[in-house]
Amino acid sequence: MSDKIFRSLLLVSALILLLIFAGMFFSLSKGAVPAFREFGFFGFIFSDKWISGTGQSTEQYGALAFIAGTLMTSILALLICLPFSLPVAFFVGEYFRGKKVAGILGGIVDLLAGIPSIVYGLWGFYALRPLIQSLGLSEQGFGVLTSSLVLAIMIIPYAASLSAEFIRMVPQELKEGAYSLGATRAEVIRNIIFPTSFSGIFSAYVLALGRAIGETMAVTMLIGNTSRIPRGLMDTGNTMASIIANQFGEADGLKLSSLIAIGLLLFLITAIVNFLGRLMIKRHSV
Amino acid sequence: MSSLKYRLFKNKLLTLSVVIFSALTAVPLVLIIGKVFLKGWRQINWDFFTKTTPTTLDALLAINNNQPIPGGIANGIVGTLMMVLVASVIAIPLGVMCGIYLSENRKTKFSTVVRFLTDLLQGTPSIILGIIAYLWVVIPLKGYSALAGSVALAIMMLPLIVRSTEETMNLLPASLKEAGLALGSPYRSVVLKVLLPSAFGGVFTGILLAVSRVIGETAPLMLTALGATTIQWDITKPASAVSLLIWEFYNDPNLQSMIWSASLFLLLLVLSLNILAKQLAKKWRI
Numbered sequence: 064m065s066d067k068i069f070r071s072l073l074l075v076s077a078l079i080l081l082l083i084f085a086g087m088f089f090s091l092s093k094g095a096v097p098a099f100r101e102f103g104f105f106g107f108i109f110s111d112k113w114i115s116g117t118g119q120s121t122e123q124y125g126a127l128a129f130i131a132g133t134l135m136t137s138i139l140a141l142l143i144c145l146p147f148s149l150p151v152a153f154f155v156g157e158y159f160r161g162k163k164v165a166g167i168l169g170g171i172v173d174l175l176a177g178i179p180s181i182v183y184g185l186w187g188f189y190a191l192r193p194l195i196q197s198l199g200l201s202e203q204g205f206g207v208l209t210s211s212l213v214l215a216i217m218i219i220p221y222a223a224s225l226s227a228e229f230i231r232m233v234p235q236e237l238k239e240g241a242y243s244l245g246a247t248r249a250e251v252i253r254n255i256i257f258p259t260s261f262s263g264i265f266s267a268y269v270l271a272l273g274r275a276i277g278e279t280m281a282v283t284m285l286i287g288n289t290s291r292i293p294r295g296l297m298d299t300g301n302t303m304a305s306i307i308a309n310q311f312g313e314a315d316g317l318k319l320s321s322l323i324a325i326g327l328l329l330f331l332i333t334a335i336v337n338f339l340g341r342l343m344i345k346r347h348s349v
Numbered sequence: 350m351s352s353l354k355y356r357l358f359k360n361k362l363l364t365l366s367v368v369i370f371s372a373l374t375a376v377p378l379v380l381i382i383g384k385v386f387l388k389g390w391r392q393i394n395w396d397f398f399t400k401t402t403p404t405t406l407d408a409l410l411a412i413n414n415n416q417p418i419p420g421g422i423a424n425g426i427v428g429t430l431m432m433v434l435v436a437s438v439i440a441i442p443l444g445v446m447c448g449i450y451l452s453e454n455r456k457t458k459f460s461t462v463v464r465f466l467t468d469l470l471q472g473t474p475s476i477i478l479g480i481i482a483y484l485w486v487v488i489p490l491k492g493y494s495a496l497a498g499s500v501a502l503a504i505m506m507l508p509l510i511v512r513s514t515e516e517t518m519n520l521l522p523a524s525l526k527e528a529g530l531a532l533g534s535p536y537r538s539v540v541l542k543v544l545l546p547s548a549f550g551g552v553f554t555g556i557l558l559a560v561s562r563v564i565g566e567t568a569p570l571m572l573t574a575l576g577a578t579t580i581q582w583d584i585t586k587p588a589s590a591v592s593l594l595i596w597e598f599y600n601d602p603n604l605q606s607m608i609w610s611a612s613l614f615l616l617l618l619v620l621s622l623n624i625l626a627k628q629l630a631k632k633w634r635i
């Protein structure tokens with residue numbers, strides 16, 4: 064009898080997880096309804112106006128500026144992180160595989176993932192921003208580029224450690240076959256390892272992109288918080304996460320609903336990105 | 350085919366650039382930890398751990414009199430520990446049970462769905478969990494509270510605990526379970542007294558990693574726990590956290606000098622938990 068209870072307890076715990084996820088989707092959707100009703104679903108997504116007027120009549124909210132800001136910062140971060148995380152992946156997964164140096168570098172890069180987002184933000188604000196100012200890239204030092212640089216550092220560990228795993232999984236016989244034909248290591252990497260592990264590495268970067276999209280504190284402290292589409296890499300803006308962090312506390316009514324609607328969109332976008340990434344990993348490992 | 354010399358040159362060039370770019374990746378970690386350490390260690394003393402945060406006015410007076418700012422971050426430390434503790438009480442039993450379920454029912458459709466949702470939950474931005482806890486706890490309780498913060502952190506911890514429990518349980522040999530069942534012990538004792546203790550190392554490191562991941566979180570707490578200037582033991586009242594204090598110091602020009610010491614404390618806490626978890630994982634590998 065009590066075995067039955069135990070088994071159902073296990074089942075219930077799995078069901079709770081399912082319910083949490085479904086409940087999150089439901090609550091966000093419910094909270095977003097007033098905003099969507101006022102501006103229309105697509106009207107809300109494709110409007111770049113974010114005006115919190117004093118009277119009801121002047122209020123106008125849309126998500127486009129923040130979607131643009133999110134895409135710009137996260138894609139730029141991905142591009143910046145690429146030339147660093149890929150070498151780390153090959154360093155750990157191929158060149159010094161199993162050696163002590165690889166363990167040390169892997170450990171150091173993993174520690175980057177442990178640093179709290181707010182500390183990254185502080186470092187970006189007090190160390191990176193003055194550097195950008197002194198280089199004359201932008202007057203205040205805030206903006207898309209500054210945020211992307213810090214984001215890039217933050218996602219390196221995610222991209223690198225997963226890629227290294229896929230690089231390690233390339234069958235030894237394939238590599239040895241190429242070596243026996245006289246290929247150099249660079250040629251083995253280019254013609255054997257990279258093509259074989261490509262879909263895995265690609266999925267690692269998709270998951271890293273998901274991280275960058277949802278990152279909040281560091282971006283909030285560095286992007287400059289202006290509610291419009293950034294006009295360039297040096298311009299200020301806001302991401303979906305940073306507008307929520309900035310304005311949620313003082314919001315009510317239609318504005319609160321609009322922020323929840325942005326939360327819903329962010330939830331859906333990261334869920335889709337993660338879904339695709341996980342799907343590719345599954346395909347790759349089969 | 351190009352000449353052997355050229356091919357060997359290309360090979361060396363690739364090796365060299367992999368090593369150089371990998372080494373460069375370690376630089377940000379050194380820079381960030383170095384900056385936080387150099388600027389933060391001076392403020393750390395006994396008062397820092399035992400006193401609560403000063404008001405802006407007190408800080409301003411101290412600055413004008415050229416004295417160190419009085420007070421510390423005791424309210425933040427208590428708040429962080431309390432919220433993480435409550436979150437653990439929620440997330441650990443639920444996560445471990447769900448992990449056991451997934452490991453015991455590996456191939457069912459339901460398990461595949463739950464497993465996938467767990468992965469998606471792990472990729473969900475922390476700010477979204479802040480909104481969720483706001484909708485689920487802050488609104489029904491009609492006020493910000495430490496409990497709301499704990500709920501957000503618990504949802505964040507869940508996927509890590511579920512997957513680490515599941516993966517460790519999957520590694521256990523089937524004979525272990527069979528031997529237990531063959532002795533006639535009921536299913537629940539086999540799971541709780543044989544399988545779970547054998548998997549303890551992996552489960553425990555999973556929990557430690559989950560704690561180290563949420564202990565530095567800021568964004569979800571901004572929407573839920575709000576912050577408090579005094580030590581608060583009541584979980585239905587707003588509470589502070591070390592990360593929230595850093596955010597407050599950052600926004601208050603008079604408290605700037607406390608930013609770094611609070612960051613140093615948080616950084617050391619998170620990184621030592623992180624390193625401890627990984628060392629234990631190595632030691633307890635099945």
